[in-house]
């Protein structure tokens with residue numbers, strides 16, 4: 001280490017665990033040299049300056065960890081220098097040295113954020129070394145603290161980036177899922193509409209039956225405050241007889257009363273229907289309607305002889321309007337009943353075949369008089385993915 005007036009321009013290695021970079025500033029050559037020797041021996045990389053101006057030039061060329069500076073110098077004083085070098089992040093630690101007005105300078109120096117104070121002439125080498133070690137310890141802790149803060153900031157930034165990319169991925173996946181669900185809803189609705197048409201194509205005498213059942217069920221559901229079941233009810237009503245696809249023509253289209261075995265075959269449509277709707281994406285919820293729309297409040301219906309509230313409410317609704325539509329439609333073996341007669345039969349059977357609450361809503365609010373206009377068919381509304389009546 002050069003301990004004379006010639007300067008070395010080391011960069012601080014202390015931050016990387018190396019030697020501390022020290023600047024000694026004093027206009028007294030002997031003190032400057034003495035101190036430089038002591039500090040170099042203690043492991044510092046020492047530069048020296050004979051004035052405040054020279055010190056600022058050296059600091060501009062390379063940072064220092066510690067600065068030992070005299071107070072009374074020609075030109076920039078030590079205290080002024082203190083104010084000008086306490087910049088940077090972190091600024092160097094400053095030890096102020098003076099032989100004049102001890103207490104007064106000490107107080108002013110420490111208020112000016114010097115880390116320590118040395119009186120000249122030095123009491124002993126130990127006092128110099130003690131000041132050096134205190135300043136060095138403070139500096140090392142400060143650098144360690146800065147390093148931890150930087151690591152923390154980097155870790156936070158990394159986390160923020162990861163969160164951001166997770167957020168992006170989540171949004172992408174959500175959008176993808178929504179698109180799939182929309183496609184599925186359209187596909188399901190198209191499937192349901194095709195199935196409903198297929199059922200009606202099998203039995204032209206019932207033309208429009210499934211659609212009318214859906215129409216009235218939908219209105220009753222709303223009147224009964226079943227908004228959350230609305231979609232299930234519409235699809236289930238539309239598909240309630242889908243199992244008739246599996247009923248042979250000689251039974252389905254028989255122009256007369258069915259015998260016992262034929263009735264058994266006809267009744268199987270609820271089980272066949274259940275198997276079909278279970279296989280359609282998004283239609284599993286309609287199973288309860290398809291399977292149970294021929295149950296009776298008294299427990300005498302089929303297939304499970306469920307009674308009263310054990311029958312899903314949507315199936316009870318479909319059961320009422322299904323029977324009403326059958327009564328008011330002309331079949332090969334009988335003519336349609338007048339509306340009033342069909343209503344009378346509903347009233348007669350409410351409480352044992354039909355849910356009284358459903359019949360009351362259907363009859364008292366005269367929903368049975370409302371009829372879908374025009375040749376009903378399902379249209380696929382792309383935006384909403386919902387069933388809509390269209391003329």
Ligand SMILES: [Fe+2]
Nearest residue numbers: 240241293294
């Ligand atoms: Fe049925």
Ligand SMILES: [Fe+2]
Nearest residue numbers: 209240241322
């Ligand atoms: Fe039906």
